[in-house]
Amino acid sequence: MSYEFPLDYSKIREFARAVMTDDAAHTGTEPVIPPTMLTSGRMIWEPAEQSGFVKLGFDRRRILHGEEEYVFHGPLPRAGQTLTADTRIGESFEKPGKRGGVMTFAKMITEFRDDSGRLVATQNSTIIQTATTGNSEGSK
Amino acid sequence: MTTVTTTPVIGHQAPPLTYPPLTRTDFVKYQGASGDFHPLHHDESYALETGFPSVFSVGMLQAGLLASYVTDWLGVENLRRFKVRFAEKVWPGDELTCSAKIVDVFDAEDGRRVRIEMTCARQTGVNALVGDAEFLLD
Numbered sequence: 001m002s003y004e005f006p007l008d009y010s011k012i013r014e015f016a017r018a019v020m021t022d023d024a025a026h027t028g029t030e031p032v033i034p035p036t037m038l039t040s041g042r043m044i045w046e047p048a049e050q051s052g053f054v055k056l057g058f059d060r061r062r063i064l065h066g067e068e069e070y071v072f073h074g075p076l077p078r079a080g081q082t083l084t085a086d087t088r089i090g091e092s093f094e095k096p097g098k099r100g101g102v103m104t105f106a107k108m109i110t111e112f113r114d115d116s117g118r119l120v121a122t123q124n125s126t127i128i129q130t131a132t133t134g135n136s137e138g139s140k
Numbered sequence: 141m142t143t144v145t146t147t148p149v150i151g152h153q154a155p156p157l158t159y160p161p162l163t164r165t166d167f168v169k170y171q172g173a174s175g176d177f178h179p180l181h182h183d184e185s186y187a188l189e190t191g192f193p194s195v196f197s198v199g200m201l202q203a204g205l206l207a208s209y210v211t212d213w214l215g216v217e218n219l220r221r222f223k224v225r226f227a228e229k230v231w232p233g234d235e236l237t238c239s240a241k242i243v244d245v246f247d248a249e250d251g252r253r254v255r256i257e258m259t260c261a262r263q264t265g266v267n268a269l270v271g272d273a274e275f276l277l278d
Contacts, residue, residue, distance in 0.1 A: 011173075018166075018173035019204030020159065025216045035211065035222050036204045043175030060178075061190050065199040069223035074250075076216060124223075 001050050002086040005041040005112065007033060009079035015040070032076040038123050039068070041085045041110060052087040052108045058129040066105060066126035073119050083112040083120060090124075101131025148254045148277065153241040154213045159205055161233050162197055170201040197230035202268055206260045209238040214275040220253065224271035228262065235263040243272070252277045 009029050015037045016026035025032050042052065053063075077083060090107030097103045110123040167181045176198055179186040187195045203224045211219055230236065240258035247253075253274050260269040 015173040015204075016208075018170040019201070019208045021208035021212060023208070023212055023216055032216055034204060035207050035216070035219055036200055037174070039200055040173075040175050065226050067223065067225045068200070068203060070221070072220050076219065 002084050003041075003045055003047055003050060005045045005083040005085050007077055007079050007081050007083065011040070012037065012079055030079050032078050035070050035072070035076065036068070038070055038110075038112065038121055041083065041112065041123075042087065045085070046087065050087065052089060052110070053127075055089050056106050056108070056127060056129075058104070058106075058127065062130045062132070064128040064130055066128045067124075068126075069124040071122045071124070073121065077112070077114070077120050081114060083114060085110055085112050097131030099132065103131055104129040148242050148245055150242055150245060153239070154210070154256075156237055156239045157209050158235055158237040161235050162201075162230065164195060164232055167195065167197055167201065167232075170198050170204065174198070174200060176200065194232060196232075197234070199226045199230075199269075202230050202236060202260050205236060206238050206258060206269055206271065209260075210240050210256060210258055210273055213240065214254070214256070218275040218278070219273065220248075220250070220276055221274040222271070223273065224260075224269045226268070227270055228266055228268045230262065230268050234268075236268065237261050237263075240273075245277075248274075248276075250276060 009031055012026055012031045012033055016034050019034050087110040090109050092106035095103045106127050108125040108127055112121040114120050171177055171181055181195055181198045184195055207222055238260050240256045242254050243257045244255040253276055255274050257272050259267045261267050
């Protein structure tokens with residue numbers, strides 16, 4: 001299971017503005033992506049039936065972001081490329097919550113390939129389901 | 141944008157950067173750009189009902205600000221790894237200060253790299269994010 005993530009220059013420009021960089025590398029018609037823009041693959045292009053978050057089965061009100069890592073296996077992708085993304089759930093484990101209950105940690109891995117099949121980038125996410133809503137356990 | 145023009149030295153620090161106080165508009169602008177429309181970051185009544193004192197920033201917004209800071213320093217084209225841990229929430233009005241320093245220079249398969257450690261702190265001095273990153277040297 002995989003899906004396509006086309007890199008569009010106007011979306012790159014919009015993202016670069018939102019993360020407050022005016023680096024010329026993100027302007028023009030063939031800009032490179034700001035590195036954390038890979039996250040938009042899941043947010044915008046991932047079909048609902050492939051949703052990593054749905055596979056996790058976590059309660060939306062209790063989700064926290066623990067860690068995020070982006071590994072680039074070469075130069076950053078650019079506008080005009082269409083990446084193929086594939087998300088899988090990695091290991092998960094539980095820890096006692098600070099105020100009782102159980103916190104669940106899960107890894108979610110997405111691999112991004114170019115049209116020749118070359119692995120361009122890997123996104124490693126750690127997602128937490130807190131023991132209760134409205135607390136500050138974990139992070140974000 | 142500045143790039144490394146001299147031999148990188150372990151311990152070398154980038155000049156810290158403090159962003160203007162974050163607004164709800166900044167959160168929404170990021171949500172629109174990224175496609176993450178979780179209501180905790182823009183819907184005040186949803187945030188209150190969920191038990192928070194107000195909406196709060198998207199973790200990936202401050203991660204993006206920290207990424208902008210380090211890529212402006214060492215060159216986005218050279219970035220090969222970027223990792224952050226979310227340590228504390230960021231709220232409307234927060235002033236975030238990003239800092240980074242070179243902690244290692246080493247040979248990787250694709251060439252010489254620097255590893256940096258970086259933080260993004262709230263005005264309280266407590267880190268909202270901590271992380272590390274690697275850049276390929278020209």
